[in-house]
Amino acid sequence: MRKWGSAVSSLDEFGRIRLWTEGRQKADFLSRAGVVCGIGDDAAVVAGEGSGSEWLVAADAMVEQVHFLDETMGEADVGFKALAANVSDIAAMGGEPKFALVSVCVPPAWNEERMRRLYDGLYECAERYGVAVIGGDTTSAPRDLVVAVTAIGTVEAGRAIRRSGARSGQIVFLTGPTGLSAAGLHALQRIGAAEGAERARLADLLPQRLVQAHRRPVPSVKAGRILAQMGWGASLNDVSDGVASEAWEIAEASQVKLVLKEKLLPLSGELTAYAGDNGLRAADLALFGGEDYVLLGTADKSCEQEMRERLRAEGIPLFVIGEVEAGQPGVELESADTGLRRPLAKRGYNHFSEGTMQT
Structure with missing residues (x-):
């Protein structure tokens, strides 16, 4: 008989969630309780009381030494980001954030x-x-600080955008460039590991926009609201764990294949310059970095032009980076150099996977 410890150690974050929660409460009980969408999406959807809207509820935590260090985040940055992560989950369902509950576990080093x-x-x-x-x-x-936030929002009844709505023939899109936060973290960690004159030199060269992207990520609330109100978003995820990881979540939830095209990835000039100067691949940062909080989703091709114009009017870009196909659930990447496809690893930030990219 396999021991519990070995069973758990072989699972990633999402496998553990399924192990701990799957089948614990019956579907008819959850339905009677008003649960429209429970565990397995960016936020739960709960029926409202005759108001024409539904409640969105999301919870997230930040743990010192896991999500942040003194050399990468100031105290105010930690507070901002702890709430922003939850706001982003509400945005990923097309909702409007309303309320938050904040719990903190405070060690002695964190004084008043x-x-x-x-x-x-x-x-x-x-x-x-x-x-x-x-x-x-x-x-x-x-010893270590923990900040746990529960966010509550609203969305029009029946308009919440889930991960499970992707269908063959749709486009795959992003509402902004990715990889900036991961590059900012890389820069901060280099400074933290350096000493003396080298530390001062790196501090002078610090890429401020990339660092800001890591410390103060911007949730895509306006984009999510437009997609929900107009009925354009078929599926949606916020890029918290990385494009590759989020694409896999959509593919598995929707039982489809997502094909991403490397040449269409939106790579900012700052990211490309930083990657080139430091021996990194900008495309890898864009695919496997996280905490950019832009939205990754799918939509019908017929909506693309109207989506693009409406989002642009609000100062929000739309980047089509691939398409949805029928087939075994998964994600493939089409090489910019050869045009050949290869399976895209389910990499990004995962709390319980070895070799994870922490952002």
């Missing part, structure tokens, strides 16, 4: 002044996205 700065950043994010912070919990921790 450091926590005040953390909450400065959190409330800055709350003000920017119209989120009311309405409660939470505070407890002590032995």
